[in-house]
Amino acid sequence: MCGTVQWPQQPPVFIPHAPPATGPQPVQYATGPQPVQYGGYGAPMPIRGVVTAKSPGIAVLLSFLWLGAGNLYAGQTALGIILIIVNFPLAILAMTVLGLIIAFPVWLILAVLGMVMAAQGAKDFNHRNGIMVR
Template sequence: MTQPVGPPPMCGSCGAYLQPPSVNCAVCGATQWPVTQAPPSVHPPVHPLAHPAPHGMHMGGVVTAKNPGIAVLLSLLWLGAGNLYAGQTALGVVLLLVNFPLILLAMTVLGLIVAFPVWVVLVVVSIVLAMQGAKDFNRRNGIVVR
């Protein structure tokens, strides 16, 4: 006798575990499968610690809040790092790549006169965008930071 792999199916109405071959939920009485169709017998493998989501519900991962202050600090320490932290990957990589020519240019006297003001402007822009990016990340993921 073969046993089905994984947990039994769950009721689409109340989320209770169903016992095939029954077509009605023992808890709420909702019909789960058409009478002419047999209940599903093959289940995908499930991690033993995973909890299956009720039918129609999406289980997302856990995200932590992004602190705008940390984004500002990282932008001050290295151009583009705060943007990477805030989830603005493309902007962060571009700013990281722009930083290297500015450093090389700053090694000459004339280059320092040009590179330093450009770097200061980019740092200010990076700080503002990283701070806003961290706030947007929190808002998008439903995180309320006080």
């Protein structure tokens, strides 16, 4: 908070045998308490986080077990929360015979749509983060 450097910064490394860079290249310096890796030509590069692949099968299974859970797993937070909130009135409505006749078809439609969207969301998450899944 006071502005002092918490982590020691290393100066850029000069590589005499590297060919000169073509054209101006922006240099990105890590700010804050991030460790710094030095890339080619001595320019520091910030370290990125590691992202694991999302399985469409697990997303479908979670959506089957609890409406909206697969969407949360796949990174579709808003849709997952909406489906979880909609699930509670459907469960209360299903406690009566007439409510069960109304709630079950609605839940079934939402469950199938939620499973399809969760699987697609997991695939989109993997594609967006450059993860190739066979």
